[in-house]
Structure formats: structure tokens, C-alpha cells
Amino acid sequence: MTKTDPFRITNKLPVWLAVPAVLIIAGLVLFFVLGFQPAASIADSRSLVVSHDQYVNADEELKDAFVDICLAQIEEADVELIDYDVADTATGGYAEFRFAPETENGTLSSLLSGILTALESDAELGNGNYAGSQHDNVAQYAYDYIWRAAVSAGVALALAFVYVMIRYRVSMGIAALAAGVLDVAMTLALVLILRIPVTTVLSAAAIFAVFFSVLVSCVAFGRMRSLLKSEEYADKPAGEAMEDAARAAVRPVLILGIAAIVFFALLSVFCGAAIRAFTLPALCAVAASTFSGTLLSPSLAAALRVCWEKIVVKGAEKARLARQKEEAARQEKRAAGAKKD
Amino acid sequence: MSKTKSVVMTVILTIVIVLLCLMCVVPEFSIPFSIGGIWKTYTPVFSVINYGSDLGGGYSAVYYPEGVISAADYDAQIESYEENLEEALRAYYNDDQTTAADALLDRYEEENANDKAVEEILYAKQEYTDTYVAYNSDNFSSLENVTETALYLDAEEVCALSEEDGKYVLSEDFKEEFSTAVSVMARRFDKKNLSFLDVSVRDGCTIRVSVPSTVADPDTLFEQLGYSGAFTLRANEESYKKPLLSANADYGMDHYFKKVSSLSSGGTGVVVFELTSAGKDEIYRITNKLKDDETDATLYFYVGEQQLIGLGLSGEDDGLDERTLYISGSGENVIEPEEAENMAIVLDSCLEEGDMNLSLSLGETVDYTAGFGEEVMTAVYIVFGAVTALMLIAFFVRYKGLGLAHLYAVLSYLICMVMFIAFLSGMVLTASGVAAVVSGAVMLTLGNFYIFENIRREFATGKTLDSSIKAGYKRSLVAVLDVHILLFLLSLILFFISVGEVATFCYVFLFAVLTSGVASVLLTRYYAYIFRGLVARSRQYKFYGFKREVSDDDED
Numbered sequence: 001m002t003k004t005d006p007f008r009i010t011n012k013l014p015v016w017l018a019v020p021a022v023l024i025i026a027g028l029v030l031f032f033v034l035g036f037q038p039a040a041s042i043a044d045s046r047s048l049v050v051s052h053d054q055y056v057n058a059d060e061e062l063k064d065a066f067v068d069i070c071l072a073q074i075e076e077a078d079v080e081l082i083d084y085d086v087a088d089t090a091t092g093g094y095a096e097f098r099f100a101p102e103t104e105n106g107t108l109s110s111l112l113s114g115i116l117t118a119l120e121s122d123a124e125l126g127n128g129n130y131a132g133s134q135h136d137n138v139a140q141y142a143y144d145y146i147w148r149a150a151v152s153a154g155v156a157l158a159l160a161f162v163y164v165m166i167r168y169r170v171s172m173g174i175a176a177l178a179a180g181v182l183d184v185a186m187t188l189a190l191v192l193i194l195r196i197p198v199t200t201v202l203s204a205a206a207i208f209a210v211f212f213s214v215l216v217s218c219v220a221f222g223r224m225r226s227l228l229k230s231e232e233y234a235d236k237p238a239g240e241a242m243e244d245a246a247r248a249a250v251r252p253v254l255i256l257g258i259a260a261i262v263f264f265a266l267l268s269v270f271c272g273a274a275i276r277a278f279t280l281p282a283l284c285a286v287a288a289s290t291f292s293g294t295l296l297s298p299s300l301a302a303a304l305r306v307c308w309e310k311i312v313v314k315g316a317e318k319a320r321l322a323r324q325k326e327e328a329a330r331q332e333k334r335a336a337g338a339k340k341d
Numbered sequence: 342m343s344k345t346k347s348v349v350m351t352v353i354l355t356i357v358i359v360l361l362c363l364m365c366v367v368p369e370f371s372i373p374f375s376i377g378g379i380w381k382t383y384t385p386v387f388s389v390i391n392y393g394s395d396l397g398g399g400y401s402a403v404y405y406p407e408g409v410i411s412a413a414d415y416d417a418q419i420e421s422y423e424e425n426l427e428e429a430l431r432a433y434y435n436d437d438q439t440t441a442a443d444a445l446l447d448r449y450e451e452e453n454a455n456d457k458a459v460e461e462i463l464y465a466k467q468e469y470t471d472t473y474v475a476y477n478s479d480n481f482s483s484l485e486n487v488t489e490t491a492l493y494l495d496a497e498e499v500c501a502l503s504e505e506d507g508k509y510v511l512s513e514d515f516k517e518e519f520s521t522a523v524s525v526m527a528r529r530f531d532k533k534n535l536s537f538l539d540v541s542v543r544d545g546c547t548i549r550v551s552v553p554s555t556v557a558d559p560d561t562l563f564e565q566l567g568y569s570g571a572f573t574l575r576a577n578e579e580s581y582k583k584p585l586l587s588a589n590a591d592y593g594m595d596h597y598f599k600k601v602s603s604l605s606s607g608g609t610g611v612v613v614f615e616l617t618s619a620g621k622d623e624i625y626r627i628t629n630k631l632k633d634d635e636t637d638a639t640l641y642f643y644v645g646e647q648q649l650i651g652l653g654l655s656g657e658d659d660g661l662d663e664r665t666l667y668i669s670g671s672g673e674n675v676i677e678p679e680e681a682e683n684m685a686i687v688l689d690s691c692l693e694e695g696d697m698n699l700s701l702s703l704g705e706t707v708d709y710t711a712g713f714g715e716e717v718m719t720a721v722y723i724v725f726g727a728v729t730a731l732m733l734i735a736f737f738v739r740y741k742g743l744g745l746a747h748l749y750a751v752l753s754y755l756i757c758m759v760m761f762i763a764f765l766s767g768m769v770l771t772a773s774g775v776a777a778v779v780s781g782a783v784m785l786t787l788g789n790f791y792i793f794e795n796i797r798r799e800f801a802t803g804k805t806l807d808s809s810i811k812a813g814y815k816r817s818l819v820a821v822l823d824v825h826i827l828l829f830l831l832s833l834i835l836f837f838i839s840v841g842e843v844a845t846f847c848y849v850f851l852f853a854v855l856t857s858g859v860a861s862v863l864l865t866r867y868y869a870y871i872f873r874g875l876v877a878r879s880r881q882y883k884f885y886g887f888k889r890e891v892s893d894d895d896e897d
Contacts, residue, residue: 044541049491067712084712085398089705091413095712105478109488133412133491137549140527140540152839156831163827201395204773204846207835208780211850214831215784215824222820256787263728263779271720277395278772 009250009295010243010302016295020182020189020288027189036191036198044101045082047135048112050119054128055093065124067095073115079107092128098137108134149203153184153210160214168221171304172297176217179289179297183213186288191281201277208278209285212260216293219256220249224298238309239302246298257290347874354871358749361756389763391555393771393845394537396717398710400559401539401551404526404567404701406519408495409546411704415473415493422466429458472496474509476544482508483545492544499546511546518699522569523548525690525697529566532686534840536769548701551709555769558679560706565683567701570645572691576631576638585627585640588696595692597623603678603685606669610681612650612688614666621664629660642668644691645700649684650676721775725782732786740793741886742876746868747789750860754785757860761852773846781853784824788861792817800887806873809887814866825858 052058052066067086074081074097084097099108112132119130157180165173187209191198224245227233233241264286268279365386372383391397405411427442430449433456434440449459473493478484482503494500500509511519526548527540539551556562572594573584588594597620602613616624624640631638632654640652652668654661670676676684690697711717729751736744758778762768796813804812832854836847869885876884 085709086712087401087707087709089707096709105485105487112489131412131489133489134487135491135543136545138542138545140523140542148838148840149843152835152843155838156835159831159834160827163830167823201771201773201842204842207839207843207846208773208776211780211828211831214827218820218824218827222823226816226820252787252791255790256783259783259787260780263783264776266724266728267721267775267779270724271717275717275721275772275775278776282776 008243009246010239010299012295013299013303016292016299019291020186020296023189023193024182024185027185027192030192034192036202044139045098045137046101046103046105046108047096047098047137048108048115048132049094049096049135050112050115050130050132051089051092051094052119052128052130053092054126056088056090058093058128062125063093065122066119069118069122069125070095070097070115073118074111077107077111077114079103079111101136105134146203149206153206156207156210156214157181157184160210160217164214164217164221168225169301169305171301171308172217172221172225174304175297175301176214176221178300179217179292180210180213182296183285183288183292184209186291187281187285190284190288194280194284196280196284197277198281202281205278205281205285208282209289212282212285213289213292216253216256216289217297219252220246220293220298221301223249223252224301239306242298242302242305246302249298250294253290253293257286257293260286261290344874347871350871351875354749354868358752358756362752365756365759386759386763390759391762391769392711392714392718393769393774394539394551394553394711395772396711396714396770396775397554398708398714399537399551399553400556400563400706400708401549402559402563402706403543403704404548404550405492405704406499406515406522406546407700407702408498408515410473410493412475412491412493418469419466422462422469426459426462426466429456429462433459474500476546480509482506483510492547494546515546519546521694522697522699522701525694526550526566526701528694529686529690532689533562533566533682534844536771536841536845538841553769554708555767559708561680562683563703563706565680566687567703568644568647568649568687569697569700570643570647571696571698572688573643574627575641575643575648576634584643585631586623592619593692593695596620598688598692601685601688601692603681605678605681608678609669610676610678611667611669612676612681612685614668614688616664616666621662624666625660625662627660628654632660642688644687649688725779729782736789736793739886740797742872742881742884743789743793743796743869743886745872746865747786747793749868750789750865751782751785753864754782754856754860757856758853761856762849765852768848769845770849771842771845773842774849777846777850777853780850781857784828784854785857785861788817788821788824788857789865791821792861792865796885797887800882806882806885806887810866810869814862818862821861822858825854825861829854829858 050070055063055066058066063086067084071081071084079099080103082098082100084095086095087093112134116130116132119125119128157177160180161173161177163173164176184206187206190196191202191205224242227245227248228241233245236244261283264279264283268276268283271279367383367385369385369388370383393399403411423442426446430436430442430445431438433449433454434445436445449456472495474480474496475490476484476487476492476494477490478487482505494509494511496509499512499515501512502508503510523540523542530538530540530550530552533552535552536555537551537553539549541549543549550563552559552562571587574586575584586594586597597617599615599617599620601615604611604613628638628640631640638654640654641648642650642652650668650670651674652661652666669681733744733748733751736747738744740747758781762770762774762778792813795816796809799812799816800806800809829851832847832851836844836851839847873881873884
């Protein structure tokens with residue numbers, strides 16, 4: 001392997017830094033232009049409430065039939081349903097169906113009359129009275145949650161930095177901290193770019209991004225540290241040793257990343273909007289952390305290590321020159337003294 | 342370990358794990374014998390789990406501002422007028438339920454009759470129907486194609502007539518007051534630090550709040566956080582016209598009170614008022630005067646017309662000269678910690694955001710179920726089961742006997758997590774909680790993979806199986822512990838710092854990391870040690886799927 005090897009990891013730090021930079025800038029632009037894509041369950045939505053005065057006394061079968069008739073009508077009308085909930089009330093019960101905020105009132109209005117007609121004409125349901133209403137819901141954001149989540153992420157990163165710095169090396173601590181910050185930023189940028197619908201769960205996903213980034217850093221730097229401590233690496237120049245260690249750390253990080261991606265991708269595909277609210281941002285976090293764990297943070301740690309070694313060598317050289325100068329001055333003094341005598 | 346001992350241990354272990362798994366999943370059934378004369382029903386552990394609002398449901402309620410009523414309330418009022426009218430008409434005509442109510446009214450109108458009771462009811466009904474207008478596209482220009490409404494609005498208090506189309510619009514005054522009320526309500530609920538919260542403006546003029554099912558007393562929560570009006574101090578209920586202390590043109594109540602918070606002491610709630618120096622002087626003056634007027638005086642703290650808490654002054658010789666006031670109830674009036682927290686939130690919001698002048702009336706508290714929740718959890722179990730099965734197959738193929746140890750470790754992890762989530766106080770399973778459990782399982786799997794690979798590498802260097810296992814664990818221990826300790830510490834600290842979803846995620850993840858670490862470092866090793874004894878010593882390395890590169894006899 002040479003320094004010009006196209007597969008070298010550690011000499012491409014500017015390239016690895018350019019990737020998050022581009023993503024974050026794009027994310028920032030989207031944030032200021034469009035903002036996050038809010039999910040209907042927690043954010044703005046249009047909804048239909050269909051109430052049934054016999055619901056509370058109905059058996060489970062009838063309750064299910066009531067909801068199924070409504071769902072069938074929604075499916076028939078080809079309106080995308082985000083989620084729904086059902087409830088018993090003092091005057092019966094209701095089912096509330098939520099749709100995207102851009103769903104037109106006219107569509108919902110005709111859907112509601114379709115549902116009410118279908119319910120009234122269904123013989124199985126008995127003699128219930130049905131009523132419906134349509135609503136416009138505008139979310140109020142929980143700013144305290146968001147603020148506290150941001151503080152938590154900052155504390156987590158600071159702690160991870162201290163831990164990694166003490167347990168591994170200072171350069172690795174700094175790289176872990178930088179990777180953590182970039183991973184959270186990249187996760188949020190990807191959520192913005194891919195227009196993933198977000199709920200307040202996004203704050204938990206951002207914390208997950210910090211945790212996963214720390215996990216990846218521990219795996220990568222743990223592997224690198226054990227290799228750098230080995231006899232085989234002792235004689236290698238700092239740059240070479242870091243490059244080889246970084247390459248060796250790619251495999252465990254990739255395995256970790258792929259395992260997490262498989263799990264979260266399957267959960268996202270099969271488990272509905274509630275789970276997707278967390279798993280889609282989490283997938284972004286895993287992708288960002290895997291990228292930084294394999295390429296960015298080892299390169300950053302290597303650059304810092306090489307930089308540090310240069311500073312140490314420079315310092316040693318400076319000290320040597322100073323010593324030489326001092327020695328020469330002493331000799332000169334001695335020679336001058338001898339001459340005087 | 343001898344073979345007999347291994348077999349016995351394996352059987353016991355298997356029975357325990359199978360029993361625990363059954364405890365989790367077996368559906369509810371009646372136990373066919375009585376315990377203490379009571380027929381008991383067995384409830385599976387899964388059904389004890391508290392699901393978060395996203396997966397299970399929660400409580401919700403709608404706040405109606407003054408001048409806005411629900412269609413149900415409107416209909417009920419109209420029905421009441423009609424019933425009273427029917428009664429009055431029957432009394433007027435001496436009718437004994439033989440004629441229909443409509444026919445009686447038609448006759449009354451045709452005859453131009455004039456009965457005082459009937460006229461009063463007709464007038465009241467007419468006034469009521471004139472006051473309230475249906476909030477739909479027929480009456481409001483801001484609504485388009487909204488035919489079915491759930492609201493009626495006071496045409497004078499809340500609405501204004503638009504000059505463009507002669508339809509109504511929400512008045513600017515109402516919009517301004519409503520906007521303040523929304524932001525105050527959002528902040529109040531925000532301060533409750535619930536695992537889930539959804540505050541939304543419904544139809545532009547009501548507030549809908551959803552909270553998780555873990556809230557013990559949702560009715561009290563919704564009621565107390567909805568108190569509106571000015572924060573005042575009074576001597577008794579009749580003194581509302583002249584409170585002892587209230588905001589005035591010069592000073593708001595924040596001039597006297599710095600902060601209101603709550604604490605719990607021995608199961609009793611305490612509301613803590615921190616006073617400014619002006620507040621300290623003012624409270625001294627007020628309490629001193631109250632003591633002079635009456636021996637058993639009480640200083641009451643009001644929000645609007647709602648009396649929140651009282652400070653008894655019977656034990657005091659003089660006025661109160663304190664910088665901080667700790668108020669709790671006693672005897673029958675003891676305040677629950679939850680209640681004290683609600684009061685403190687409301688009072689503190691009056692200091693921070695000013696008084697909420699728009700009066701809100703609370704609709705019915707509804708216990709709702711997330712429609713897709715059950716389907717989602719079923720899908721989660723299927724996906725989790727399928728991926729775990731695939732992972733275990735991969736482990737069995739590569740590590741054979743060690744794969745068995747990993748299987749038992751994964752099952753132990755999952756059982757522990759289900760137990761923690763079901764029985765630990767405050768544990769709620771949300772979408773992020775599911776992800777925390779999955780992350781713990783991934784950490785356990787990768788930890789075991791790393792350890793097994795190191796054992797395999799050590800074995801390949803020619804070491805005996807015993808020393809390979811020792812060396813493999815020694816080599817892996819630092820890395821595995823590092824990851825687990827760091828993530829455990831992070832989740833522990835963040836659990837205390839954060840709120841809501843993040844705190845819920847950290848709480849579950851805390852136990853996921855702990856269980857995964859114990860399962861990886863201790864349990865898997867112990868299980869592997871037990872299972873090794875099942876085969877002859879000379880074949881143990883083959884049982885673990887290892888290959889001796891030099892000779893098979895080395896092991897002996």
C-alpha cells in the first residue's frame with residue numbers, strides 16, 4: 001500500500017468532511033425553506049370523527065364491524081389514512097380517522113357522507129345513530145422537549161468525549177466528539193432531505209444517533225487501539241500504523257451498521273407509522289454513524305495523531321537545537337575563560 | 342463439568358427458560374382451583390406491559406373556550422327546551438300524551454295562543470338558537486366544504502360578520518385571546534414531562550390535548566391545568582371583588598413571586614412559593630392584617646374563581662416573614678403530590694406568561710385506543726422473531742454449540758427485558774422503547790460474535806479449548822465492557838436530564854444495555870460452559886464448530 005493508494009482511508013479527510021458538509025448545508029437550506037415534514041399523528045392533520053351512540057354498549061364484534069365499515073369506505077375513496085383511534089364515551093363512542101393536512105375538505109366531506117350512509121344501511125350494526133364531523137388540527141410544538149433533548153445530546157457527547165479520551169487517546173476522543181456532532185447533524189439533515197415525517201420521537205432518534213455514534217466510535221477505536229498497541233504496529237510510522245488500524249476497524253463497524261440497518265429497515269417496512277416515526281430517523285442515524293465510523297473518525301484521529309506527532313517531533317527538534325545552542329554557548333564561555341587565564 | 346451435571350443443568354435451565362417464555366406469552370386463562378376462596382385468572386406478562394400513546398393509546402380531552410360549545414351540548418340544550426315546551430303545551434291544553442308535541446305546537450301557533458310558560462320557553466329557545474351559529478361552511482367564510490360540524494359558536498362573543506360575503510369570521514379579539522390560551526396550555530402540559538404529549542388547535546377555536554395512558558388521574562390533570570383567570574390572594578371566597586393581592590397597573594404578580602414549584606414529602610404534595618423582597622414584605626403585611634382580623638385566618642391562593650390552596654395562619658403569632666412559603670394540606674385536605682405539581686404549574690404559568698383570561702370549559706375525558714397499535718406490535722414481534730431466528734441460524738452454522746449458548750443468552754435477554762418493561766415502575770413501551778430493546782439485542786449479538794471470533798482465533802493458534810476461551814474472553818472483555826459501561830452511563834445520566842420521549846427511550850435503553858452486558862459477558866460464558874459438558878472432552882471443540890489446523894489429537 002502506498003500513500004497514493006486510491007483505497008487509502010486516512011489521507012482523504014477533506015473528502016470525508018465534504019460529505020457531511022454538503023448534507024448539512026442542504027439540510028439547513030431545507031430547514032429554513034420548508035422546515036421538517038410533520039407527521040399527521042402529532043402534527044397538522046385533517047380528521048373525521050364518526051360517532052356511534054351504541055358503541056359503548058356494543059360487543060367487540062360490533063365495535064370491529066363499525067370500524068371496518070369506516071375503513072372500507074376510506075379505502076374505497078382512495079384517501080390515504082395516516083392513523084386512527086377509537087374511544088368509548090359517555091354518549092357512545094367514536095372513531096377518529098386522521099389524514100394528511102393537504103387532503104381537501106370536499107373529499108373528506110363526501111367521504112364522511114359515504115361512511116354515514118354505509119353505516120346506516122348496514123343491517124349487522126343494529127339500530128344505532130351515527131353522526132360525523134370533520135376537523136382541522138394544528139399541532140403546538142413541545143419546545144421544552146426539544147430544548148431538553150438538545151441539552152441531553154450535548155451532555156452525552158461531552159461525556160463520550162471525556163470517556164474516549166481517557167480510555168483511548170486524546171486524538172480519538174476529539175474524533176469521537178466531532179463524529180458525534182456531525183452524526184447528529186447528518187441524521188437531522190437526512191431526515192430533512194428525505195422529507196421523513198417527524199413527531200416528537202425525533203428527539204429520541206437524535207439521542208439514539210448520539211448513542212450509536214458513541215457505540216461505533218468505541219468499536220472502531222477499540223479495534224484500532226488494540227492493533228496500535230501490538231508489536232507488529234510498534235515500528236510502523238504513525239501515518240502508516242493509523243491507516244492499517246483504520247482499515248482493520250472497517251469490518252466490525254460495517255457489521256454493526258449492517259445489522260442495525262437490517263433490523264430497522266425491516267421494522268420500518270412492516271411495522272406501521274408509529275414505529276416508522278422512530279426507525280426511519282434511526283436508519284439515517286445508523287447510516288451517518290457507519291459512514292463516520294468507517295471513514296471520517298479514523299481519518300480525523302489519524303490526522304490528529306500525525307499532527308500531534310509532528311508537534312512532538314518539532315518540539316523535540318526545537319529542544320535539541322536549544323540544547324545545542326546552550327552547549328555551544330557554554331563551550332564558547334569556557335573557551336573565553338581559558339583564553340583569559 | 343461432568344456430563345451428568347451438564348445434562349441436569351441443561352434440563353433445569355431449559356425448563357426455567359421455557360416456563361418464563363410461557364409466562365410471557367400464554368393467553369389469559371382461569372386457574373381451575375381457588376386460592377383463598379377466590380377464583381384467580383392468569384394474566385400473561387405481555388398484557389401487563391404499558392404501551393405508550395403511539396402503540397396503545399391514552400387519554401384526550403377538548404377544551405372549549407367561552408362562547409364555543411360542542412354540537413352535542415347544543416343539541417342537548419335544544420332537546421331540553423323541546424321537552425320543557427312539550428310539557429308546558431300539554432299543561433296548557435290538558436293533554437294526556439295523546440297528541441303529538443308538534444301538533445300541539447302547530448295548534449298553539451294557529452290559535453295565536455298566549456301562555457306565559459310556553460312563551461318564556463319559546464323565547465329562551467329562540468334566543469339560544471339566535472346566539473349560537475353552526476361552525477360550518479354555510480355560516481363561515483373561512484371554512485370550505487365543511488358540512489358536518491361539531492361546534493356551535495356564540496355569534497356575538499366569538500364571531501364577527503364579514504363585509505365581503507355576509508358570513509361570519511372569528512373575531513380578532515377572540516383570535517388574540519385564544520392564541521394566548523393555546524400557548525399557555527401548551528406550556529403547562531409541556532411542564533408535566535409526560536412520555537407523550539399532543540397539544541393541537543382543533544378547528545381554529547378549541548384545544549385538544551392527548552396524554553399517555555400512564556397518567557393516573559387524567560380528569561384531575563385536564564381540569565387543573567385548564568384553570569383560567571387572574572392569580573390573586575384572598576381572605577375568603579366572598580372577597581373576590583377585593584382581593585388581598587392581585588396584579589395592578591404598576592406591578593404584575595411576578596413582582597411579588599419569583600417562582601412556584603412543588604415537592605413531595607412523605608407522600609404529601611407541597612407547593613413552594615419563592616418570594617421576592619417586595620413579595621416578602623407584602624405577604625408579611627397581608628398575613629399580619631389577617632391575624633389581627635381573625636385568629637384562625639387562612640390566606641387563599643386563587644386562579645380566576647378557582648381556589649387552589651390555602652395557607653392556615655392559626656399557629657402564627659405575627660404575620661409571615663419568610664422568603665419561601667411551603668404549603669401543604671393536612672388531615673382531610675391533604676394534597677396529593679400530583680395535585681401539588683399541577684397547582685404549581687398553573688400558578689407558575691400565571692407568573693411566567695401572565696393571566697389566561699379566556700375561560701375554558703373541559704369536554705369529556707376520553708380513553709382512546711390507537712387503531713393501528715395492536716397490528717404494529719404484532720408486526721414488531723414477527724419481524725423481531727424472524728430476524729432473531731435468522732441470526733441464530735447463522736450462529737448455529739458457524740459456532741454450533743456456542744450458537745446454542747447464544748440462543749439461551751438472547752432468550753434470557755428478551756425475558757428480562759419483557760419483565761423489566763412489564764413490572765418496573767414508570768416503564769412504558771413506545772416506538773423508541775422497541776428500538777432500545779432491538780439495539781440491546783444487536784449489542785448482545787455483536788458482543789457475542791466478537792467474543793466467539795476471538796476464541797476461534799485463539800484456538801487457531803494451537804491453544805487448548807479451555808485456554809482459548811479464557812484468552813478469547815480476556816481479549817474481548819475490555820472492548821465489550823467499554824461499550825456497555827459507556828452507553829449505560831450515558832443513558833443513566835440522560836434519563837435524569839431529559840424528558841418525554843427521550844427519557845422513555847433512555848430508561849428502556851438503560852436496562853437493555855445492562856441486560857445485554859450481563860448476558861454477553863456472564864450468561865453466554867456460563868451457558869457455553871454447561872453445554873460443553875454434554876459432549877465428550879475430545880469432541881468439545883468440534884461441538885463449538887472450531888477446526889484444529891494441526892491435528893485432532895492435540896486436544897487430548
